[in-house]
Amino acid sequence: MILIKNGYVIDPKSGLEKTTDIEIEEGRIVSIGDRKPGDAYERVIDAKGLIVAPGLVDVHVHFRDPGFTYKEDIATGAAAAAAGGFTTVVCMANTKPVIDNLDTLTYVLDKGRATPIHVLSAAAVSKGFKGQELTNFEALTEAGAAGLTDDGIPLRDPLVVREAMRRAKELDIPISLHEEDPAFIASSGINQGAVSEKLHFGGAPAVSEQVMIARDCMLALDTGARVNIQHISSGPSVELVRTAQKLGADVWAESTPQHFSLTEEIVLEKGALAKVNPPIRTEADRLDIIEGLKDDTIQIIATDHAPHSEEEKARGLEKAPSGMIGLETSLALGITNLVHAGHLSMMHLLEKMTAKPAELYHMNAGALKVGKPADIVIFDEHEEWTVTDFKSKACNSPFTGMKLSGRVKYTICDGEVVYED
Structure with a gap:
C-alpha cells in the first residue's frame, strides 16, 4: 500500500478540494480521507504543502x-509525459506509415502498454491522410482507437468531412480536426x-483557420457529431466555436499552452523554435483564447507535443519544420499564465487538463475516486524553476530558459510512482 498524506487534494470531477489523505492498494485508490490508524504502508508520501490531483490527460x-523515431519514440514520449504529470496521452495518427490500418494501430498500442503510463492512439480519418477515402472507422475503433x-x-x-462526422456520430467517437486551409497560406508556421x-516571411493568416472552423461547426450542427477543434489560435475562431455551441452543436475546442502564453513576437527572439501550426498570433488573439478558456468555450488544454531534431530546427525559418515539445512545461505554463495571472482557479485549470479531456x-481517467485506477499527480504550485533539460528525446521548445511556477514532484500511474523529482 501507498499512503499520500497531508496533501491538498483537488478533484475537478467530484468538486473535492481539501487537505486529506489518499490510500492506494493494488493499483487503485482504496480510500480518500478515511484511512484507518495503524495501517502498514510500503511507502508514505508526505504531500504537505503540495497539490494532489488526478493524473493529467x-x-x-x-x-x-513508427517512422520518425529519431525525433521521439513511444518510450521517450511516455517519459516526457510522466515528467510533466501526465498519466494518459492520445497519440496522433501522422506516423509513417499513417495509422489508417490495424497493424500500425496495434503496433502503437502494444508499445504504449510497455511504458509506465497509458498511451492511447487516434486513428486516421482518411486513408493515407489524402482526404479522399475514409478509413474503416468500425474496425479501427473496435481495435482500440481512441478517436x-x-x-x-x-x-x-x-x-x-460530413460523411466522416456522420459515421463518427453513429459510433459515438470524437473526430478531431486540424483547421488550416492551405489556399490562404503563403508559408506556414508564422502568423x-x-x-x-x-x-519577409509570407506567413499563415488567421482566416485560413477561421473559414474551416466555420464550415466544420455547421457540419457538426448538421450531423450531431462530437467534433474537437484542435489547437485553436485566433479570437474569431473562439467566437465561431462559442456561437456553434449556443446553437446546440457538440463542438469542443483545445488550446495549447503556447497559444495562451505567447504572441507572434516570440518568433523574433526564438526563431524556428517558435514556428508552429497553427501559428502563435497576436496579443488580442491570446487574450480572446484566455476568455474562451474562462467561459468554457475552450474546454481542453492539450500540448500538441511535436518533437523535432536539433538539426531540423536549425535549418532556419523557411526550411525548419513546424512544431514544439510541450509535455514537460504544460502544467507550469497553465499555473504561471492562467492561475497566477488571475484568469483561472486551480480547480478550473485542472478540469481542462483532467476531467474534460477524459x-x-x-x-476511465481524469478523476480521483475510490475504486478507480490510482493515476495521480503531486505538484508544488509555487516552486519556481527554469526550463532547461528534458526527458523528451527532443528539445525544440521556445520556453527554454524561461522561469515558471509549478513543479511536478511525483507522477503515479496505476499505483506505481513513475516519476519523482
Missing part, C-alpha cells in the same frame, strides 16, 4: 513512432502580420 501528442483525426493535414473536401512582414474521449 493530454489528448494531442506526437510520439513519432479519429488527420491532425497535421486539414480535410479540405466538405462532403468527406501573417507585423512579424512576418518584418521577417470526457471528450470517453476515458
